[in-house]
Amino acid sequence: MLAPGGPDINPGESQQITIQIATISRKGSFRKDIYLTTNDPDAATAKLSIQADVQEVIVIEPRYINFGMIKAGATHHKAIQVINKGNDPLTITHISANPEQIVQLVPQEEFILAPKEHREILLTLTPVESKKNIYGNLIISTDLEYLPQKSIRFRAQVIPESKETSQNTE
Amino acid sequence: MQRLHYILIAAFAAVVLIISNTYAAPKALIENPVFDAGQIPQGKKIEHDFIITNTGDEVLTYKIKGC
Structure with missing residues (x-):
């Protein structure tokens, strides 16, 4: 520094x-x-x-994803918005998540956001029973010179299928 | 009489030396201690050079705290 x-x-x-x-x-x-x-x-x-x-050029909302208590073996969805707050077009070159084995993302391919434009990304989580808590990251790669990647965290608490969930899936 | 003269000169020189040593000190001057980078895009690194000048008459030493 x-x-x-x-x-x-x-x-x-x-x-x-x-x-x-x-x-x-x-x-x-x-x-x-x-x-x-x-x-x-x-x-x-x-x-x-x-x-x-x-000045934030790329904004991801929400900034943190909490799936809450979710059932093992089931599929759970959360949507996020990627917003271009800059004055120039922004290219999202790649989107990935880890742990990648239990997370699917739509879309994953490259797309362009015009100034002030936003786009939804859908996260689908399919937890396995062996993990009680899941912590992960969603990584969004851009063509921005100063900010090639932006990531947000997500978490979930996995409960056995027989228990009731405290939060509905979206 | 001449000996007394030499003694007075030596005493005066000693006093001058003591006074000059007492008041010699470094002095730090930073002309523009606040830098406003203005609006910058997130991710861009801010870099700025501050200039520190020693306007005193002794060596100036400094340490940066908390970094």
């Missing part, structure tokens, strides 16, 4: 402090403060600040 040139500066000299901030998990306005401690008797602490307004 930080690449300071070195710890000592001679009188009359300057030094460059390079700061890098990743924005992949940020959105909206934010401010990051970085503190330096120095041997300057008048300024033992100095503050550097970086602020920015991070």
